[in-house]
Amino acid sequence: MSKITPEDVRKVAKLARLEIPEDQVEMYTSQLEDILSYVDQLQKVDTSSIPPTTRAVEVVNVLRKDEVKSTVVREELLDLAPQREGDFFRVPKILAD
Amino acid sequence: MAIAEWRQQLQLGKVSARELVDQQLERINEVDQKLHAFLDVTVERAYADADRIDEARLAGDSLPPLAGVPLAIKDNLCTKGINTTCSSRMLQNFVPPYESTVTERLWNSGAVLIGKTNLDEFAMGSSTETSAFGTTFNPWNTSKVPGGSSGGSAAAVAAGECMAALGSDTGGSIRQPASFCGVVGLKPTYGRVSRWGLVAFASSLDQVGPFANCVADAAEILQVIAGPDARDSTCLKASVPDYLSSLSQPLNGIRVGLISECFDQKGLQTEVKKSVLSAADQLKNLGAEIQEISCPRFNDGIATYYVIAPSEASANLARYDGVKYGFRAKEFESLSSMTSCTRSQGFGKEVQRRILIGTYALSAGYVDAYYKKAQQVRTLIRRDFESAFQKVDVLLTPTAPTTAFEAGTHADNPLSMYLSDLLTIPANLAGLPAISLPCGFDESGMPIGMQLISNVLEESRLLQVAYQFEQASSVMETAPGGHCIPF
Numbered sequence: 001m002s003k004i005t006p007e008d009v010r011k012v013a014k015l016a017r018l019e020i021p022e023d024q025v026e027m028y029t030s031q032l033e034d035i036l037s038y039v040d041q042l043q044k045v046d047t048s049s050i051p052p053t054t055r056a057v058e059v060v061n062v063l064r065k066d067e068v069k070s071t072v073v074r075e076e077l078l079d080l081a082p083q084r085e086g087d088f089f090r091v092p093k094i095l096a097d
Numbered sequence: 098m099a100i101a102e103w104r105q106q107l108q109l110g111k112v113s114a115r116e117l118v119d120q121q122l123e124r125i126n127e128v129d130q131k132l133h134a135f136l137d138v139t140v141e142r143a144y145a146d147a148d149r150i151d152e153a154r155l156a157g158d159s160l161p162p163l164a165g166v167p168l169a170i171k172d173n174l175c176t177k178g179i180n181t182t183c184s185s186r187m188l189q190n191f192v193p194p195y196e197s198t199v200t201e202r203l204w205n206s207g208a209v210l211i212g213k214t215n216l217d218e219f220a221m222g223s224s225t226e227t228s229a230f231g232t233t234f235n236p237w238n239t240s241k242v243p244g245g246s247s248g249g250s251a252a253a254v255a256a257g258e259c260m261a262a263l264g265s266d267t268g269g270s271i272r273q274p275a276s277f278c279g280v281v282g283l284k285p286t287y288g289r290v291s292r293w294g295l296v297a298f299a300s301s302l303d304q305v306g307p308f309a310n311c312v313a314d315a316a317e318i319l320q321v322i323a324g325p326d327a328r329d330s331t332c333l334k335a336s337v338p339d340y341l342s343s344l345s346q347p348l349n350g351i352r353v354g355l356i357s358e359c360f361d362q363k364g365l366q367t368e369v370k371k372s373v374l375s376a377a378d379q380l381k382n383l384g385a386e387i388q389e390i391s392c393p394r395f396n397d398g399i400a401t402y403y404v405i406a407p408s409e410a411s412a413n414l415a416r417y418d419g420v421k422y423g424f425r426a427k428e429f430e431s432l433s434s435m436t437s438c439t440r441s442q443g444f445g446k447e448v449q450r451r452i453l454i455g456t457y458a459l460s461a462g463y464v465d466a467y468y469k470k471a472q473q474v475r476t477l478i479r480r481d482f483e484s485a486f487q488k489v490d491v492l493l494t495p496t497a498p499t500t501a502f503e504a505g506t507h508a509d510n511p512l513s514m515y516l517s518d519l520l521t522i523p524a525n526l527a528g529l530p531a532i533s534l535p536c537g538f539d540e541s542g543m544p545i546g547m548q549l550i551s552n553v554l555e556e557s558r559l560l561q562v563a564y565q566f567e568q569a570s571s572v573m574e575t576a577p578g579g580h581c582i583p584f
Contacts, residue, residue, distance in 0.1 A: 018441050019437040
């Protein structure tokens, strides 16, 4: 079914927010092709009327009381940021001048 | 030394917890330059933990079950105030502000943190070679890999650098390295152990479990980490049985199934097959009934997994965007290039490859053909196991098709690396508990592992069969050359 092209790799990389250098596109193309061709064996399995499994062991929703508890403090979380400004995460300018 | 024996020595005052830490650190100094099992040896913390235990003992307080037991923790489990890197540049400087549930329970039970262990980057790999911080080597032969992704934890236990360790298992990442390193590795039922604080890879498959030198030690660790956790909604509410009490029960009448599909593999090493079949004979001698069982869709496990796991990974790893924590690229032109440069510089090739596969499988036009199809085949694999467990109590297979391979074997061929997880993946897809334990050695002296799989939440049964086999076979005493790395 699959035939992966370099164009597919560039498109998927963009969707995944990856910056794949041009000289690696070829490598990823052939590796993805290998892997997805192997995966194509699934197409031979008859799955008509078979429900999908989303979780292996069924669980029901866990509910708890809605009460205030202390968790990690805000300062500690903000301090993990690559760039912090006051109470904010700093990122590059989004809008042009 | 087994945990029970250590506990006795500690209580009698023959050895202090501090002295044991001394011994472990000495061993690490002696061997870890060659093995590179550890990313971080937490010397001060280990002594502080040990001193608390020694003081409690001197004060006459009753000691918790894992008092003074030195443990190594896979570096994808959050440890408050201690680097948790996932062996990735992305998290190289990440110091978690919170503790994972499993490690919190271990420390509350008196265990001592000796260090954090190496893994394949974000647990994606089967050899520990995708770590951004260098490969770990196998203590039985340092030209070979320890397996992966929890290769550091497996190697550390095998080499006597700690008494036991934690790993995580998404497609075999505890069992395969346990097999390659000649130790016991247990993947519990999906949801038996909390995933809170485990850095997510594939959320419907990930599970934390122990590495140990013997089955009883694995049971001791599981006893502490298992059980419901309000912070993980997929953690099962079922109460935790006493795992140690079932170990000594004889195997009379226990039904063991050999999955025929596993023994017909082309790539199955002859010595591995022979050794596991001879283990089946030993189980029979112990009173078990052996029969062949067919799981027709077993061999579709890898194809199913390599759609589902990368798809979930591509979603889970979307959070690494260079904004809130972790690595951020130095040079970029805009917010969007900041994100993509950060991700491509922060993630290694294997992680990026899996993100690409997952993103492709989930993209418009392909989601039904790949993701939904894989989820449907997952149902069929589960059903195979369900019908198998109507006939038998546990299933027996080799853990891996071969013993440990040479470092670099699969360097240019990711698919051939993926195929080494053939026998472990189906248990993850079905959420079943499974254990790997040593059952022999190949001609070159490398350990062979056998895998036992049981029904959901039947860890007691698994441990019982494993323990009875271990006691009767004394496999480790047959190790050529005595024990691994005399160095």
